[in-house]
Structures are given as C-alpha cells and as structure tokens.
C-alpha cells in the first residue's frame with residue numbers, strides 16, 4: 001500500500017479516500033529519468049522524450065559543453081490542450097511544471113516549476129493582473145525552505161491557498177472543457193521531510209500530516225464544485241502523480257564513479273563539464289543520464305562510432321557492479337535505443353540508469369565520492385507513480401505518457 | 414519600473430485607438446501595468462455630460478491628463494487616445510506629467526475620408542457636422558512629438574513596432590524577449606534545481 005492509500009485509509013485524506021472508493025487506483029510508470037521535467041512533458045504531450053525532446057532539466061551544449069536549461073520553447077509537439085483546442089475545446093491549466101515561458105494555448109495556462117517571472121508564466125496576459133492581486137505563488141521558496149522547515153510549512157500552506165484562490169477565479173470566469181491543476185507542494189515536502197511524513201515519532205510528523213489534510217481539503221473543494229456542475233462527475237475525474245517517492249539511503253554520484261573507472265577526465269580544479277578533456281569517454285547528466293563522448297556529436301568527442309557500443313557495455317557493467325555494503329545499487333541500465341523513439345532521440349543520452357529505491361542518482365561534475373548523504377531525505381521512484389482513473393486501465397507497462405490519449409478520448413462522444 | 418503616459422493625438426480615424434489596443438499586450442508582456450483611457454469609457458464616466466464645444470473638449474482632455482498623471486506617477490503606463498486637438502492643452506498636461514510621451518498619428522484628410530468607416534468625414538465635408546476636427550474645427554499638429562507614426566504609409570505592425578522601439582530606446586520599457594529563458598533566469602533556475610538536489 002502506498003502513501004496515498006495509507007493516508008486515505010487512516011482518515012487523513014477522507015476526500016481522496018472517497019475518490020479512490022469511486023474510481024480505479026493503480027500504480028504506473030513515470031518517464032525515465034523519473035523527474036518532473038521529463039515526466040510532465042511526457043504527460044502533456046502524450047509523447048516519448050525522443051519525440052518531445054525533454055530528457056532532463058539540463059542538456060550539455062555539444063559545442064561549448066555549457067550546461068543548458070531546455071525550456072518549453074523546445075517542446076515542438078502539440079500538447080494535450082493544443083489537441084483539445086483543435087476540437088474547439090478550452091482548457092484551464094494551472095501550475096503545470098515545465099511550461100515556462102508560457103505559450104498561448106486554447107484557454108488559460110499558468111506555468112509551474114521552474115517558472116520564474118509571473119508575467120511570463122501566464123497566457124493570456126489578461127489574467128496576470130488578477131493573479132498578481134491575489135498574490136499568486138508559483139512555488140514555495142525552495143532555497144529558503146530547504147534549510148528552514150518552519151518556513152517550509154508556512155510557505156506550503158500559503159502557496160496552496162493562493163493556488164486554490166486562483167483556481168476559483170479561473171473556474172468562475174472562464175468557460176472550460178478541461179481543467180487541470182497540479183499540486184507541487186507534496187514533492188517539496190517529501191524531498192526535505194519524507195522522514196517526517198512516514199515516521200510517527202519525527203518531531204514534524206504532525207505538521208507533515210497536516211499538510212496532507214490541507215491538500216485533501218483542496219481536492220475535496222475541487223471535487224464538490226466539479227460534482228455540482230457536471231452531469232456525470234465520477235466518469236470524468238482523474239488524479240495522477242508524475243513519479244513516486246521513497247527515502248534516500250545514499251546519494252550516488254555517477255560522475256564520481258565514471259572518474260574512478262577512468263571514463264571521465266576533468267582537468268584538475270574543474271567545476272563544470274565544460275572542462276572535460278578529450279580523453280573522456282563518457283559523462284553523466286542529472287540525474288541518471290549517461291552520454292558517450294562520441295566523435296561527431298561532441299566538439300572534443302573521442303569515441304568513434306565503432307567503439308561506442310563497447311563503451312556503453314563498459315558503462316553498464318560498471319553500473320551493474322556497483323555495490324553499497326554488498327548490495328547492488330543499480331536495478332537496470334537502459335539503452336536509449338530501447339527507451340526513446342522519435343526525431344529528438346539523437347539529442348538524448350546513450351544510457352539511462354535506474355537505481356534500486358533508496359539510491360538517489362546524481363551527476364554533479366565535481367563530487368569526489370560516489371556515495372554520500374546531504375540534508376535531502378526523499379527521492380523520486382519510477383514505477384509507483386499513481387493513477388486514479390474513472391475506469392480500469394490494464395497493462396503492466398502503463399506509463400504517464402499514455403494518459404493524454406485517455407483524456408482526449410473522453411471528448412470523443 | 415517607471416510609469417509613463419503614452420499620449421496619442423491625431424485626427425479621428427488616424428489610428429489612436431487601434432494602436433492603443435495593439436500596444437497594451439506588448440507592454441504587459443514586458444512586465445508593466447497598463448491602463449487605457451479611451452473612448453466611451455471616458456465619455457460615460459470621467460467626462461459624462463461634456464459635449465464637443467471647445468471648452469468641453471478642453472475639459473475632457475484635461476481630465477484625461479489628470480488621471481494619466483496619477484497613474485504614471487504610480488508606475489502604471491497610462492495610454493490615452495483622445496483626438497486632443499489643441500497644442501496648448503497638450504503642452505499644459507505635458508508640463509505636469511511625469512514621463513510624457515506624445516505620439517502623433519499622422520494621416521491626411523484625404524486618406525481619412527477614404528477610410529471613413531462611420532461616414533463622418535463625408536458628412537462633415539458636406540457641412541453636416543459642426544465642430545468636426547480637421548474639417549470644421551482646427552487640429553493643431555504637434556511640432557515636437559516624441560514619436561510620429563504615419564498611419565497612411567505604415568501598416569499597423571510598422572507603426573506599432575516604431576512606438577515599441579522608441580519606448581525601448583527611451584529606457585521606458587525593457588527590451589523585448591523571445592520565448593526563451595534569459596541568462597538571468599538561468600541563474601535562478603540553477604539555484605532552484607540545486608535547492609532540490611540537482612546539479
């Protein structure tokens with residue numbers, strides 16, 4: 001039983017319990033890597049990363065080796081909301097991660113993480129004034145909240161309330177056919193205080209549980225308003241997450257591993273992958289993407305096309321061999337050719353590692369130790385995102401990119 | 414961000430309202446707050462009861478100028494689109510207003526008569542409308558407007574571009590950005606990703 005079911009069963013989240021009772025709850029797979037930029041872009045496009053082009057929060061410029069931050073302008077395939085718009089349908093989309101800078105959709109879009117400037121997060125702009133006056137918050141102040149947990153809880157509550165207020169206005173004033181709101185506060189809480197959520201003896205346990213009560217009330221409000229206005233609300237109400245969560249046992253630095261194996265060579269004192277040396281055969285990008293330093297792809301690339309497969313095998317072997325106190329760290333190493341499909345696939349990684357729960361993969365270029373701990377306590381998991389659908393959806397391999405098609409089908413009759 | 418008053422002046426049909434509407438989203442996009450003072454809304458609220466005599470027109474224009482100044486000194490961009498035919502009144506408002514930017518929408522009577530969507534020029538030229546600016550009432554074109562657009566020769570896009578570019582050059586609005594995150598934003602994105610354990 002996952003956290004959501006447990007909190008529903010324990011009476012912490014009675015509204016969600018009622019929705020679970022009425023609907024069909026199951027687990028599903030997130031994207032790989034299992035981070036929000038990739039998972040949410042897969043959700044909103046219904047496409048594979050090889051088609052939508054988002055493989056992480058960062059990319060490495062193959063010419064300059066500078067770290068780049070692919071934004072929404074890179075997503076050239078239509079979104080679910082664009083496709084609904086072609087049927088003349090309007091969407092309200094509030095706090096959708098990875099849609100910054102916002103672009104015009106048929107309806108209203110308010111971007112979520114990593115959205116920065118509200119004036120570039122809102123389309124159409126006529127909504128900017130209202131959201132500003134409501135003191136709408138895109139996200140909690142994560143930089144501050146990470147170290148100041150009193151602040152974290154205050155900010156979580158304030159942000160959720162401002163989200164509810166914004167949703168209320170949008171709902172009231174816009175005609176819509178599809179409405180979607182994303183709650184990002186739970187993700188922040190779990191990264192910083194997962195232990196407080198799951199451990200009843202943790203000093204912040206009550207606060208952490210109380211935030212779930214607030215989230216449940218919000219879901220309850222959304223449901224009851226929807227139920228009031230819809231003929232058949234139970235058939236059209238969906239909930240899902242973009243990944244699961246679990247406790248971190250160790251952070252695992254892939255570039256530190258690649259340095260140990262001799263695949264990655266960075267000049268001494270290097271702080272960035274920009275300082276990569278020609279002899280480098282492979283490097284990693286957050287959180288779990290492995291790139292062969294291929295000739296013809298990267299400016300200083302040194303691995304020829306013939307050697308590429310061999311380097312990939314070496315990397316997979318090194319990852320599979322990795323042990324922490326005798327236990328394997330890596331559950332699987334996936335070949336991009338099996339994972340990604342489409343015109344953007346060639347810009348993605350060569351391999352993606354999937355860790356056993358508890359081992360949080362990272363790719364800091366400077367970390368010297370493979371295993372370490374920080375103050376972060378929660379990490380994403382891949383195959384236990386949840387889906388609450390109005391009808392049973394079968395298939396062991398169901399993943400978040402499949403959901404858009406189901407949602408679109410709702411409008412066919 | 415500084416507020417300013419974007420004061421359109423020009424004959425009826427010369428493009429004041431069209432340009433005011435067109436520039437509003439551009440300004441919002443640049444992160445400034447905008448109010449448009451134009452047309453029926455002004456005539457039915459601020460200037461209710463005023464007619465079209467010289468005295469009433471001057472009062473109307475002075476009231477618009479008064480409100481525009483209140484807005485622009487509070488960091489709002491006030492856009493006005495009254496014909497405002499008299500130079501002395503415009504200059505009086507200019508003297509009182511912080512960051513006054515006059516935009517002259519230049520267009521010949523011939524062209525306006527050709528546009529004439531409401532048939533007003535034809536009637537005025539036929540002597541059927543008294544006090545019609547440019548025909549039976551004077552229009553005093555500005556001599557030192559900050560921006561002049563010739564709506565007879567320019568397309569709407571060209572005129573709009575000219576105004577936006579001029580405002581950028583005057584430092585009144587930040588330069589236009591495309592749909593990409595800026596280098597400054599990337600610094601913030603880095604911090605946020607680090608706060609969640611990435612990079």
Ligand SMILES: Nc1ncnc2c1ncn2[C@@H]1O[C@H](COP(=O)(O)OP(=O)(O)OP(=O)(O)O)[C@@H](O)[C@H]1O
Pocket residue numbers: 423424425426427428429430431432494495496518528563564565567568569570572
């Ligand atoms: N470069 C241009 N800039 C603005 N409008 C233009 C331009 N070229 C052609 N036009 C046309 O000129 C007309 C201008 O009408 P508009 O209502 O904006 O005039 P106005 O100055 O506000 O008149 P009034 O004083 O009667 O309110 C519109 O039909 C517009 O499409």
Ligand SMILES: [Mg+2]
Pocket residue numbers: 429430431451452494
């Ligand atoms: Mg007008």
